[in-house]
Amino acid sequence: MSGTATLDRAQQKPPQDVNHYDVLIVGAGISGIGSAYHLKHQCPEKSFVILEMMDTFGGTWQTHKYPGVRSDSDLYTFGYRFKPWVGTPVASAQAIRDYMKDVIEESSLGEHIRYGHRITHCSWDSRTNLWTVEALRKSDGAGVIFTTNFLWMCQGYYDHEHPYIPNWPGMDRYKGLFIHAQLWDPKIDYTGKRILVIGSGATAATVIPAFCEKAAHVTMLQRSPTYFYCAENKNELADRLRQIGIDEPTIHRIVRAQIMFDQDLLTKRCLEEPDTVFEELKELIRHFSGKPDFPFEPHFTPTYRPWQQRLAFCPEGDIFRCAVEGKLSVYTDTLETFTEKGVLTASGEEIEADIIVATTGFNLLMMGGIPFEVDGKPVDWHQTVTYRGMMFTSVPNLAWVMGYFRASWTLRVDLLGDFVCRLLNHMQKIGARKVEVALRPEDKDMKLGPWMEPDNFNPNYLMRGQHLMPRSGDKREWQHTQDYWREREELPKIDLDAPEFHYR
Numbered sequence: 001m002s003g004t005a006t007l008d009r010a011q012q013k014p015p016q017d018v019n020h021y022d023v024l025i026v027g028a029g030i031s032g033i034g035s036a037y038h039l040k041h042q043c044p045e046k047s048f049v050i051l052e053m054m055d056t057f058g059g060t061w062q063t064h065k066y067p068g069v070r071s072d073s074d075l076y077t078f079g080y081r082f083k084p085w086v087g088t089p090v091a092s093a094q095a096i097r098d099y100m101k102d103v104i105e106e107s108s109l110g111e112h113i114r115y116g117h118r119i120t121h122c123s124w125d126s127r128t129n130l131w132t133v134e135a136l137r138k139s140d141g142a143g144v145i146f147t148t149n150f151l152w153m154c155q156g157y158y159d160h161e162h163p164y165i166p167n168w169p170g171m172d173r174y175k176g177l178f179i180h181a182q183l184w185d186p187k188i189d190y191t192g193k194r195i196l197v198i199g200s201g202a203t204a205a206t207v208i209p210a211f212c213e214k215a216a217h218v219t220m221l222q223r224s225p226t227y228f229y230c231a232e233n234k235n236e237l238a239d240r241l242r243q244i245g246i247d248e249p250t251i252h253r254i255v256r257a258q259i260m261f262d263q264d265l266l267t268k269r270c271l272e273e274p275d276t277v278f279e280e281l282k283e284l285i286r287h288f289s290g291k292p293d294f295p296f297e298p299h300f301t302p303t304y305r306p307w308q309q310r311l312a313f314c315p316e317g318d319i320f321r322c323a324v325e326g327k328l329s330v331y332t333d334t335l336e337t338f339t340e341k342g343v344l345t346a347s348g349e350e351i352e353a354d355i356i357v358a359t360t361g362f363n364l365l366m367m368g369g370i371p372f373e374v375d376g377k378p379v380d381w382h383q384t385v386t387y388r389g390m391m392f393t394s395v396p397n398l399a400w401v402m403g404y405f406r407a408s409w410t411l412r413v414d415l416l417g418d419f420v421c422r423l424l425n426h427m428q429k430i431g432a433r434k435v436e437v438a439l440r441p442e443d444k445d446m447k448l449g450p451w452m453e454p455d456n457f458n459p460n461y462l463m464r465g466q467h468l469m470p471r472s473g474d475k476r477e478w479q480h481t482q483d484y485w486r487e488r489e490e491l492p493k494i495d496l497d498a499p500e501f502h503y504r
């Protein structure tokens with residue numbers, strides 16, 4: 001099968017036995033589907049394919065199957081700009097997949113997706129100005145080769161198959177069931193069991209209230225405390241606008257604006273007055289837990305600033321209600337060793353459990369772990385410098401969708417969708433077949449640093465993986481700033497003829 005390429009192929013005719021597309025999108029998660037939507041609508045002439053290693057779409061929302069799995073962002077902003085969200089602000093993985101299914105069907109994206117295709121190698125050739133993408137087809141184990149003019153990387157940022165599990169002493173001694181939340185099998189029956197959850201981030205905050213419904217008892221063991229944000233799972237403005245008969249696209253626009261305004265304010269306040277913000281978070285916990293004297297020391301008093309890591313959302317303060325009702329115990333301690341019956345902590349506490357669930361996070365995976373080559377040389381991503389967290393020096397015709405952590409990831413999918421389509425249309429207009437970003441003369445002595453300054457955002461998986469990530473500079477062009485509010489002004493105004501863009 002072959003797509004209808006729109007660029008002049010006189011000198012770049014692909015081999016006959018490969019599949020050629022103008023654009024190849026990697027991954028059918030929320031980024032890949034959103035990017036495909038923008039491509040289809042903003043570059044209707046371009047042929048494209050989406051390669052996805054799993055058997056269905058959804059990415060993160062397909063991989064994670066632990067009890068209660070849900071977003072921790074509101075879906076008005078985690079949903080796409082172009083498709084109104086009509087459910088509760090915080091949504092289950094199933095509701096997110098249903099939403100994505102509608103987008104796929106409404107824009108006929110399904111015919112562009114090849115499921116069960118794991119990309120194993122990507123190589124760029126400057127003689128043909130083409131990427132060659134090798135994939136392994138799951139159905140018959142065959143190798144399939146694609147060529148493409150442009151690679152749109154939507155493969156996410158972590159290893160979907162191998163979560164991060166610390167190498168704790170004595171793990172082989174434990175006689176119960178040990179599992180990482182990312183590998184949870186919905187067939188596991190935890191009714192009446194004693195469950196130990198290791199970790200206290202967003203996943204723990206989600207899974208614990210769900211476990212508490214059926215388990216005999218749940219214990220949370222954390223090395224250090226997390227900030228929690230309790231609120232009702234509803235948006236009063238949206239509900240009111242619906243009540244007075246406003247149409248859904250308008251509600252979507254207004255509520256997104258409201259949420260983004262509020263989040264911007266919260267982010268600024270976290271920097272300027274973190275103690276006041278913490279007091280407000282505590283007040284919400286007291287309110288939702290129904291316990292005016294809820295004890296915050298030692299388990300709920302973090303050592304970092306609010307928003308330096310993702311704030312874990314608790315609809316209706318569910319995890320705190322579990323604690324107050326005696327269904328949940330919390331330990332802040334270091335796990336010393338596993339025992340036959342559970343774990344022993346550094347302070348000598350033995351916690352017995354029938355099931356131990358690690359919510360210890362991800363292994364960061366740069367570009368899905370796919371080996372890349374440019375003109376025969378392997379790409380070491382750490383030797384590249386990122387252009388606004390989406391393109392990379394020395395790697396032509398490629399964009400990566402890495403979303404936001406403090407705002408909804410998907411806000412960036414829409415912004416980068418506009419940018420990449422504008423870039424592709426610009427290249428078509430000027431007859432360019434290659435675009436590369438490069439440091440400008442004024443950037444020659446620029447100090448290069450890690451992908452993310454730890455003071456800005458410092459979750460463990462990112463800190464463990466910084467040495468694998470591209471580097472950034474001290475100017476906005478060479479950083480992923482994680483600042484949606486500035487990017488929404490800046491990205492649409494990027495001058496595509498600016499000196500950092502090199503075309504051929």
Ligand SMILES: Cc1cc2nc3c(=O)[nH]c(=O)nc-3n(C[C@H](O)[C@H](O)[C@H](O)COP(=O)(O)OP(=O)(O)OC[C@H]3O[C@@H](n4cnc5c(N)ncnc54)[C@H](O)[C@@H]3O)c2cc1C
Nearest residue numbers: 027029030031053059060071072073119155156368408409
């Ligand atoms: C449990 C959980 C909850 C989260 N909640 C939120 C939230 O509420 N709000 C928020 O903003 N963010 C959240 N995030 C961050 C989240 O990952 C992103 O928001 C978003 O879903 C990522 O989408 P993506 O499409 O970029 O990547 P992914 O969802 O990771 O999808 C990438 C896709 O690429 C495919 N792929 C990877 N490598 C290859 C390959 N070699 N060949 C072919 N296909 C490949 C994968 O199979 C996958 O389908 C959450 C993350 C997790 C893990």
